[in-house]
Amino acid sequence: MKLRVRFAETDQMGIAHHSSYVVWFEAARVEWLRERGMSYREMEEAGVSLAVSSVAVQYRRSAVFDDELIIDACLNEAKSRRVKYSYKIIRATDQLLIATGESVHIPTDRASRAMRLPEAWLQQLRPHLSTGCL
Amino acid sequence: MKLRVRFAETDQMGIAHHSSYVVWFEAARVEWLRERGMSYREMEEAGVSLAVSSVAVQYRRSAVFDDELIIDACLNEAKSRRVKYSYKIIRATDQLLIATGESVHIPTDRASRAMRLPEAWLQQLRPHLSTGCL
Amino acid sequence: MKLRVRFAETDQMGIAHHSSYVVWFEAARVEWLRERGMSYREMEEAGVSLAVSSVAVQYRRSAVFDDELIIDACLNEAKSRRVKYSYKIIRATDQLLIATGESVHIPTDRASRAMRLPEAWLQQLRPHLSTGCL
């Protein structure tokens, strides 16, 4: 997915604040699902959430206001109790690597209790497994 | 209530981003209720929300990273269908006026439908009515 | 401009948090300038900022996660000491009005002091003046 760094996402160092990347990863997961015919909105409406159990970001170069960024998401694991994504953020104009990252997710129900990801979702996810974003 | 401007709340102009003030107003409402023996968390758990129907901010001077700010909230209206607050933000070190603002709220149920604010809540709110924060 | 409501922009009421709208207005101003051949990034690099002196939002209906929204920005005033925009947020799928708003801006220099907006910028802005977004 593509996005532009918003002014509100900058900080007084003149760069995108490092917490913004975590928000972009999430937006990229949602788009990744949509592009493959799945809807995270519908998953949530059906009472299944992919709660984040860990996230990590490695910052390589600064993104600045109005930069157009490409956020690549890759599905690395799709198990009934654990889903893992990795990410790569690239500056659109020159393909410069801005950041990489990973997130691990645990399927949870409406009461935030761990649950098994329904088989129907697993079957939709598995064909899109890849070894990583790098 | 008092708070410190977080680094994440600054932008590349080197000042607190103007959207942060709206978040601070909200935090001040929650503290305002707590200081008067009410809990917005309990109100939400009981299925009553005070949905924001309008908000306005007038920025007088910039707040910068690490400034200690005092956020004063004042209850201007407490009706079954409409609650109104006004705000004043002051820099703690020198009492400089940073911003003023207002917000109007509509009581809503869990399904986000307008409802009457239960009388018990109204009775708790009314004694704290004031003509404004200025 | 079009955007999708991010999961991070929702709150526990299940709707887009009201402070997000202020961020979207800003993103819409930046796009508005770009579509008309101006760059807010270049304006900032040249040492001119449009500091926000007031903002107001009227919330009509809730936006929810993954809604596709259209943010219309309209330039209402373009004076050397004051620039004013108004906004209309519409849900893309059914044209439902979600919110309206306004923001007033004061040109400032790198030291955050009020300055006159350079004539070159004013000349670029003026042809795009309109009476409003509604």
Add this chain to the structure above:
Amino acid sequence: MKLRVRFAETDQMGIAHHSSYVVWFEAARVEWLRERGMSYREMEEAGVSLAVSSVAVQYRRSAVFDDELIIDACLNEAKSRRVKYSYKIIRATDQLLIATGESVHIPTDRASRAMRLPEAWLQQLRPHLSTGCL
């Protein structure tokens, strides 16, 4: 440092959004310095920033709106080219572990170029080195 989960920090899962933790870590670093007689604001004013080169969060239990949280920061490394912190977030009411995390920082100058952390800062940091937050 202590803080309360703000309503704006929640998401539609009814819990604090996972990106908020990254912001809290940062606020905890600033308070950690202040409590030890250092000021990150002065460091920035002197032209030295601690740019984030990586961050990781492990989420153990959900924090919810209005929870009072204790954010412990521990300095694990203080070298001229690399500073490392770890974190532990605990719910104040019952000492429940909410999350742990780490961040690595690189001293940078105003132009965002890597630099050596001035010896005066290193000398102030070193006495506070510890093996971790856990």
